[in-house]
Amino acid sequence: MLQKIITLIVICISFVGKAQELKSNPSLVIDSLDNGLTYYLYETDEVKNRAIFRLFLKAGSLQETDNQRGLAHFMEHMAFNGTVNFPGNRITDFLESKGAKFGHDLNAHTSYSETIYKLQLPTGDKDLVDSTLTILADWSNGIVLDSLEIEKERGVVLSEWLSKQNAKQETQDAFLNLLLNDSRYSKRKVIGDTTTLRNFKRSDLVDYYKKWYDPNLMAVAIAGDFDLEEVEALIKSKFSGITSQKTEQQIFNIQDFENSNYEIVTDKGTKDIELTGVQLIDPYRDIKTEEDFVAYLKKNILNDLFRERFGNLSFDNPSYKSGSISLGNYFPVKAALMTSVDLKSSAIEEGLEEYFYHVEQIFNYGFTQSEIKKVKKQLLKSLDNSNQEDEKPSAGIMVKEMYQNFYYGNAVITQKEEFRLTKKYLKSIDSLNLKKELERIYQPTKTKYLLTAKDELKDSLPNIATLKKIRDVDLIEVKPFYRDLNVPEKLIARKPNPGSIISEKLIEEIDAKEFTLSNGVRLIYKKTDLDENNILLSGFRKGGYYALQEKDYVNGIYSTPIISLSGYGDFSREALSQFLAGSSAKATMLADKTRTGFYASSDLEDKKTLFELLYLKWTSPKVDADLFAQVKERTIESKKNEDLSPSQIFAREIKQMLRGDDYVTRSLSAEIIEKNLKESEVISVYNHFFGNADGYTMVLISDKPFDFFREAVTNYLAALPSGKVSLDYKYKLKNKLKEDEKLIKRTGESPKASVSLVYQQSDTIGFLPKRDLENVVVKDIIRSRLLKELREEMGAVYSVGVSSSSTLQPSDLSRQSVNFLCEPQRAQELIERTKDILSKLASQEISIEEDLNKIKTNLLKVDNLLRQRNTYWTKAIREHYFNKYPNWNAVVNYQERVQALDEGEIADRIKAYFIDSPTIEAILYPKETNL
DSSP states (O other): GGGSSSSBBOOOSSOEEEEEEEOOOOTEEEEEOTTOOOOEEEESSTTTTEEEEEESSSSGGGOOGGGGGTHHHHHHHHTTTTTTOOOOOOHHHHHHHHHHHTTEEEEEESSSEEEEEEEEEEEESSSHHHHHHHHHHHHHHHHHOHHHHHHHHHHHHHHHHEEHHHOOOHHHHHHHHHHHTSSSSOOOOTOOHHHHHHHHOHHEEEEEEEEHHGGGGGEEEESSSSOOHHHHHHHHHHHTTSSSOOOOOOOOOOOOOOEEEEEEEEEESSOEEEEEEEEEEEOOOOOEHHHHHHHHHHHHHHHHHHHHHHHHHHHGGOOOEEEEEEEEETTEEEEEEEEEEEOOOOOOOHHHHHHHHHHHHHHOOOOOOOHHHHHHHHHHHHHHTOOTOOOOOOOOHHHHHHHHHHOOOOOOOHHHHHHHHHHHHHHTHHHHHHHHHHHHOOOOOGEEEEEEEEEEGGGGGGGGGHHHHSSSSOGGGGGOOOOOOOSSSSSSSSOOOOOOOHHHHHEETTTEEEEEETOOOOOEEEEEETTTTTTEEEEEEEOOOGOOOOGHHHHHHHHHHHHHHHETEEHHHHHHHHHHTTTTEEEEEEEOOEEEEEEEEEEEEGGHHHHHHHHHOOOOOOOOHHHHHHHHHHHHHHHTTTOOOOOHHHHHHHHHHHSSSSSSTTTEEEEEHHOOOOHHHHHHHHHHHHHHOOOOOOEEEEEOGGGGTHHIIIIIISOOOOOOOOOOOOOOOOOOOOOOOOOEEEEESSSSSSEEEEEEOOOOOSHHHHHHHHHHHHHHHHHHHHIOOOIIEEESSOOOEEEEEEOSSOOOOEEEEEEEEEOGHHHHHHHHHHHHHHHHTTTTOOOOHHHHHHHHHHHHHHHHHHSHHHHHHHHHHHHHHHHHOOHHHHHHHHHHHHHHHHHHHHHHHHIIIISSOEEEEEEEEETTOOO
């Protein structure tokens, strides 16, 4: 939907009502230097030897002069191309040698009024912490701006501009211009314009840097595991000497709309028919008192209520596809009340009429007591979850709060204070109070509307006069929202007949226990202290869609979502959601191509609800006939009106070249859905997936001993139905790629060429963890080398995508790809250069030693971080049993296997994949390209 083009920045500050000042979080140090630089320090060892570093700057594209358009963003690029202490690419090389990965641990972004540099690094090495702060100081005052590096980077930034061009440009620009309301923002696109980017002088860039990279506009923000006193001393020593010109923050406003109007825009790439309404309002910021907190709390509750209402309306089969209302900031100077509806091409006017009726229903009558009660319970539970006595916010959460304090002026309070204030004021926020808030905000006479669609539908769209007529809803006809909802008092009517634990054994390698239950379930229990007060319960079994007969394949794909929407046992979907409001218990049933399973979690206090919920969803599926008919009708209509973009058609053709055409690989057409999706078969297929528990492996992780769960295990998990079911795969993966092939299309709808080199093998894989590790290294080495050549040296691409993966299920198959966007006339040149690099890597003509060492360091760092999360163990245990590994070496010896990797075996893997395998060379050119 169009509002997704710009993500509304939801203020991440903890909720902060009457004029009493909010109490700042005492664990957060906020101070400033004499030159105006602000610094934030928050110490937590939630993740050991790890910290997040940020350099905030209150300047972006808005601060550019006419001949500097695009240079704020260009300046961000140049920060990685040489500083006084790290010339050339030394910053990237140095940090990668310490385990950082560009894009994940080392990144930056520029916006209209902000530039942010981002690092995430180990802190166990004090010298590295010192060097990291040197880098931040260099970025603030020591970027070299070498002329040669500037010329190289022109091509990169122009390639980035090219990569952002697409067939939806007109509708995207129209929406952005609507939000920006002819302000300075609308004249300062962050990417800039190509004329300036090609022709600016070095002095223009230097002028921007010297004026706006001023400590008076900057902040250093650090959160994580570090010595606070030492880091504070380093900040003072490295930043105090930077001279400030006392540059003041430059603020440009966006005016509210003075009236209402309508605009219709179409283009080649927009698929959905969507009407978006925007009402500009004052931003939610400078939240410093309890009075501010109450206003912000109301805003968040309203957003939850908007989502709840339209979520429920979607099950009434409205004449529109989906609708929404949202309220929030999108810049520090402006917020918006945004309404949006996604329309059916067969019922555009009917959909608009019904959607506007629902909008006026909300703003005229507000929300029901049951809706408000549910949202309040959910809010209190989410806050209670984070309000554990000894639990401190994560480094990531605190960095977001630092950001909000610096750019939005919001106070930073503790989670405990947030919970206290919410409980204090939530009682006073009732249906009447919220209705008054809606009346205060809502001004339809100051709302502008944008209707967007593809060019082919232009003549079928209503004109502006019709839009105005439809929008003028007769309020006399609008009735209050009402829903008769029956919520049972218990999840399950009676307690199941318990099963038993028939054996148990210790898994010494991972310090876990394996239990065999009387119904054939294997249960792995692991106690960890990584996440206190939390229960993770997951399970899987071989099978999935590929274990179904061809006639059941379509029903298999839709069975789990249809039943989830229908409800379970005596519960409708909405009744179950209402019952669970205020509970932390969640359970999701899953089915994919090669396995079925579930994922469930809760707090310790909701343990019983968790196990009952899983038992309910496992044993009591149901299909609501009306909902089934609605889903099938919508799916068929969607397939009939499916309008694939040239890039989607291109991707499908590549897939067909790799796998051929059969009931799995072909797209699901309206005819296939009509013929094969049957209400009578949905539960049968669901029960094939979940009816019998025999053969399932379940993983239970908590900080409590197993005896805390023993009764629940026997009463619910061991009580699941037993019995055998066929799990053999009926469908096996096929490799149709036997020789080199080319796919050249000239149907693209944007000015860029899309290039893909694709490889596939069906050789025997052997020990999958070894191959998976090789895949990761191969991918990272090739991408690193291609970025250096194609981006940094040639300036021909903005980025390169490389993938490499392997699977044993349902049969051995490996696949690799290299992808990039470029100027059409350079596509063949870059393909040949890529192939040449791959060949030299395979023959070791290009040494990979340096890159391999960096990748090893990063892999070891990531492994240490992942092992501090319970989800690491759920995945590791699942993969062990699913792939039938003979031992636990994949977990136990991982770091040794990383260290043992050598250049020769990686070069051999590159050769096997990219040199000895046939290739699909695919290029999607723009239309009417003569190349």
